[in-house]
Amino acid sequence: MPLRLLQVSVGKEDGERLSDALEGQAFQRLWLEPLSDGGFLARALVQVEETESITDLLTARYSG
Numbered sequence: 296m297p298l299r300l301l302q303v304s305v306g307k308e309d310g311e312r313l314s315d316a317l318e319g320q321a322f323q324r325l326w327l328e329p330l331s332d333g334g335f336l337a338r339a340l341v342q343v344e345e346t347e348s349i350t351d352l353l354t355a356r357y358s359g
Contacts, residue, residue: 297343298323301350302336305357310335316356321345 305313310327313335317325323340330336341349 298340299343299346301339301341301346301353303353303357304330304336305334307333307335309357310337313337316352317349320349320352322349 313327314325317339321342322345323342325340326338328336328338339349
């Protein structure tokens, strides 16, 4: 099963809701690392075939 690591930085409020946003999506693992500005660096390990749908979801939800 080929995997891909997606990484995105999000603000504090978005980081706290990120796992809810990914609910129902096929990902193996999600890590949230706090950043000095109060936001989070989020990393998600996903199956290659799910990469596009997850990046589309994150782009729609978190791009200004």
